[in-house]
Amino acid sequence: MANQYEIAVIGGGPAGCMAAIRSARGNKDVALIERNPSLGRKLLLTGNGRCNLTNSSPMDVFMKNFGSSGNFLRSAFHVFSNESLMHFFASCGLKLKTESHDRVFPVTDKSSSVLAILEKCLRENNVNIIYNTRIIDIKKKEGVFSLAAQNGISIKAKKIIIATGGASYKKTGSTGDGFLIAHSLGHAIISLVPALVSLKAKESWIGDLQGVSLDNIRIIFYRNNKKFVSDNGEIIFTHFGISGPLVLDMSSCIISALGMHKDIEIVIDLSPGLNKEDLNKYMIDKITTAGSVHIKNIIQDMLPKRMTEVFLSLLKISPKKCANQISKKERVSIIDMLKAFPLTVTGSLPIDEAMATEGGISRKEINPRTMESRLIPGLYFAGEAIEGRGTSGGYNLQQAFSTGYLAGECAGQKAT
Numbered sequence: 001m002a003n004q005y006e007i008a009v010i011g012g013g014p015a016g017c018m019a020a021i022r023s024a025r026g027n028k029d030v031a032l033i034e035r036n037p038s039l040g041r042k043l044l045l046t047g048n049g050r051c052n053l054t055n056s057s058p059m060d061v062f063m064k065n066f067g068s069s070g071n072f073l074r075s076a077f078h079v080f081s082n083e084s085l086m087h088f089f090a091s092c093g094l095k096l097k098t099e100s101h102d103r104v105f106p107v108t109d110k111s112s113s114v115l116a117i118l119e120k121c122l123r124e125n126n127v128n129i130i131y132n133t134r135i136i137d138i139k140k141k142e143g144v145f146s147l148a149a150q151n152g153i154s155i156k157a158k159k160i161i162i163a164t165g166g167a168s169y170k171k172t173g174s175t176g177d178g179f180l181i182a183h184s185l186g187h188a189i190i191s192l193v194p195a196l197v198s199l200k201a202k203e204s205w206i207g208d209l210q211g212v213s214l215d216n217i218r219i220i221f222y223r224n225n226k227k228f229v230s231d232n233g234e235i236i237f238t239h240f241g242i243s244g245p246l247v248l249d250m251s252s253c254i255i256s257a258l259g260m261h262k263d264i265e266i267v268i269d270l271s272p273g274l275n276k277e278d279l280n281k282y283m284i285d286k287i288t289t290a291g292s293v294h295i296k297n298i299i300q301d302m303l304p305k306r307m308t309e310v311f312l313s314l315l316k317i318s319p320k321k322c323a324n325q326i327s328k329k330e331r332v333s334i335i336d337m338l339k340a341f342p343l344t345v346t347g348s349l350p351i352d353e354a355m356a357t358e359g360g361i362s363r364k365e366i367n368p369r370t371m372e373s374r375l376i377p378g379l380y381f382a383g384e385a386i387e388g389r390g391t392s393g394g395y396n397l398q399q400a401f402s403t404g405y406l407a408g409e410c411a412g413q414k415a416t
């Protein structure tokens, strides 16, 4: 005989946990179905294991950081904002702290403390958690949803909330099942591409810079010799290319441009606060006073040590050349390179290594005030399964919690 519930939530990530907690509210018959033997596997990886669970910036900043999906999320953020989320965790006994760029973390620096609170709330609200159960098919007949699982279990529910996540880091359980299920129910799926992902570079010397990080730099991307996107922030060189918050946030835009162009030329302004004239004055002053000091020592005042070597070798200037032997031509080439350090981006890491999935279940077919399907009454969506992505900085987990809360709230209200 099939297990019967008022509401079945599919996926035990942050969105599904919050949806189940909110829809149950202590007295509804709610099932949370998770394919893994435990909840929140991806949540545990977030923020390098520290979980950047939200961002304390004002709502207008939130909207901007979600680009075209900002408007769709307005109601969800209004009903359950970053303030509400912080209050939720604080009132459950989890102390939070705010770090640079308004990023919010648990004081414990452990994502497991965030998961522990969700698990406690699930227990307190009498949610039935069904582990090791991968839902593979859903049908609706006579007002009731029938869920078929890979292990043969069959579950019936009056309402369902799909919170199966995206299609990245598949080992966590987020393999994109929700997209197939939603598609089979008639929903359009916007093509899945990696988002918040590191970029690969062509240059053979890139590996020499692995681990070097640069803060307060400007990165400018060119297409057909024309600047098409630029921003300031922090990057990290990897053995294959570039990563870091600035690169991750710009990656979706670069990937879509790469679809039309084989390579994308980029330049890094290593000194965005100074123009070429200022830098020239600075260099003349340094070179004049430094005398026989090696040029590498002067450049090291401006760049990380390991980058200095690559920088000078690209300019074919010996690092041991004395400052007072640097010609005007060499000085100008140093300044040009400080303002435009070149790289060629050839692609990104695959979707499985992306922090998020761009695309997903089309927003157009979801009511933003309830998260209910516009096609099938009683079917709700939450979290990363929904089309659109925020930048890094805690925005995506807030999206998962806010949409989960709204879907749970509305499914719970309508449940009989």
Ligand SMILES: Cc1cc2nc3c(=O)[nH]c(=O)nc-3n(C[C@H](O)[C@H](O)[C@H](O)COP(=O)(O)OP(=O)(O)OC[C@H]3O[C@@H](n4cnc5c(N)ncnc54)[C@H](O)[C@@H]3O)c2cc1C
Pocket (backbone or CB within 6 Å): 010, 011, 012, 013, 014, 015, 016, 033, 034, 035, 036, 039, 040, 041, 042, 043, 045, 046, 047, 048, 051, 052, 053, 054, 133, 134, 135, 136, 163, 164, 165, 166, 168, 169, 172, 173, 174, 175, 176, 177, 178, 354, 355, 356, 382, 383, 384, 385, 393, 394, 395, 396, 397, 398, 400
């Ligand atoms: C390495 C990494 C670091 C990140 N760091 C941050 C960060 O610090 N801050 C931030 O805001 N965001 C971060 N993110 C993004 C964040 O993890 C996601 O936005 C968030 O987890 C989405 O939540 P979700 O509940 O929608 O989906 P998920 O967390 O992916 O959860 C989906 C759940 O559904 C289950 N499931 C899937 N299919 C089925 C099925 N057929 N049947 C039953 N269960 C199923 C999965 O096993 C999984 O448990 C990071 C992502 C990665 C990969």
